[in-house]
Amino acid sequence: MSTPTSGAIAVGAPGSSGAGLSKEQALFNSLVAQIGRRRDVLAAWERILPDFQQAFAGQLTPLRSAADALERRRILALDAQFDNEGLSASERRMVSSLLVSLASKRGDLSGDDALKAVFNRHSASDYDEGAAEQVSAMKAELEEWLGQSLGRDEDFSSSQELLRHARRKLADLQAQEAARKEARAERRAERAKAKKPAVTLLRRETLQAELKQSLREIYRKLASALHPDREPDPELKLRKTAMLQAVNQAYDKQDLLHLLEVQVELQQLDRNGFNDLGDDRLRHYNKLLREQLDELEQELAQTESQFAHGYDVALGPKPTPESALATLKAAIARQASLNADAESDLAQFGEAASFKRWLKDVKRRQKEEERERRAYRGEFGE
Template sequence: MAASPIKALALSAASRSGSILSTEQEAFNALIRQIGRQRELLAAWEQAGGSFQKIYAAELVPLRLTASRLARELILKLDAHESHEELSASERQTISALVLRLLREFDSEALDAELKAIYNRHGSSDYDQEMALEVADMKAELEQMFGESLGEDVDLSSREELMRRARAKLAQQQAREAAKEETRARRKDEKASKAGRTKAGKSTESPLRKEKLQTELAQPLREIYRKLASALHPDREPDPQLRIRKTALMQSLNQAYAAQDLLRLLELQIELQQIDRDALHDIGDERLRQYNSLLRDQLAALEGEIRQTEAQFVHSYGLTASRDLAPDTLIASLRADMEEVKTSIDVMEDSLGKFSDLKVLKRWLKDEKKNIRASAVDS
């Protein structure tokens, strides 16, 4: 099996001169390995993300809708039986406790006027006022934790809106911290590389010098692009099948050049056999230094894209930001959530079956009263 382009780019010490790898050659190898791993991770996210979205929409969302419907039905049945003449005061209190527990677990954005009225009746308080106080307290705690405001426009009637805002804020902070860490690491690498080719002492770069460096970095990209464009131009290819292939490669070339994707340009060169590993090995350290600077920028952009993908998952699907997210665990985590909802559905369906027989209902309320007491002790 032929080596993949990215593996073919790796430099080895087996050059024509037999010398060991230079610092820039080692840095080049390390960078393409890192970029290769990040490419694989991004591709895994994209693949897992597509599967996750399909399962989420086709299976988890319907399950949650079923659970919400059953919870509403159970709340209405409990409320209707609360005034049953054959139930004791203790049993009625248990019914009220169950109603309040179910309503507190209910999605506040889906709570309509009828359910709020039931909450107010059983809780002897106003749902909207109580929710506003709860969300305001949660907002204050979260802002203290984040060290910054979540905004003055937060809907105080919705826990879900507050948590969406908090997840987005946490994702932003994590992205900023990761970017700072990457910048520090990149500067450290650049400083170490620079120390190897300059004398010790303070170094200052004028805007003119920075502009010159940017021009120097763009030069190798232009050189590679022009060579490849000349070789790939489909209008110069008489063979129809090769013209189709060259058209596709030309599109890939233009995309790589527009994205400043040095690694993809080098891969295309190898694919077209314009260079081989030995030829790349003989490139001088000065040119490799330019390559490495471009590759560091490319790696940082790729890592930023992955962070953005992870943050998008957290925000779009209401996941916990502290949850360990990885492409290979996404589906398993989703399946676990589905099993939890299925268990809740089974429990509610079983509970709804108790209302047809008063004796069965009384026994069930007795068991639920014990569960409520046990929960109160544990908390």
């Protein structure tokens, strides 16, 4: 008893072009094929999940922690070299510029007094005063956008804390608006229901009853065939028990396609038997399949979103299982290379001559990057 596949389900001869099929038959084949593709993609996401999580937590996260520690060491070591008597005035200015840039890129320095002191020393400004002004300006913009007060300026020690508070406020506002929309939709539905002719409501209720009856008929046949108490062979009994559990889950979720696949596998329904299904029965099946496809689409979108936004890795707007794992491996290799560069930099800070060569190399790279930026702006007219 193998795992059923949607490829076993189709109306018409295998490999046929679909010519001569009715509208409902063609729609049935199309829905089955779409569901099969979505299933395959979801299964691929499930397969890569353990490797992805292990690589992210076991490799990238430690590398990022090491990078943070290395960058802090590099800033403090660079600050220590500022007082080197062998540096020229221009080299000191370059060191100060690098320090301000590196410290600023770390974001919030409010909890690191040593780095805050480095920033204050080389930026000719006070970090705490600048952070307070930034929080005040950002808070005013957020309040205007939200149309809500976020509290006092002094309640927030950093822009990150302010943003976290604003996100919570926005989530509360969105939840309130969603609740209002749901309440309005329910009121509209009640009014529409009151206005609907009785015959329309009866037709809808009849259709729902017919859909449930179609599923129930298939389920009862499968439950009878798979009942483990009727199987004397111990091995087959275990397999039938597992299949019956899957069938029960499929029935609870109204997974028509899985039920049909098991029917074919158990030879309760011949592969060519779908050709004999009338359009009325197929119409019922198609409604259930369309609902199943919509649910799979939502599940797939949620899975992609979790990978794209839940792991702090730039996977792109439409990641695939293959591209996600490849992108993560590339991020790991890139972070390892950056860490090696930082280690190399620190090794050159030990004595004046090597440090001056390092500064000269940094200056050369900065000039090359500036030439590339100018060339880019000239090429694209910016």
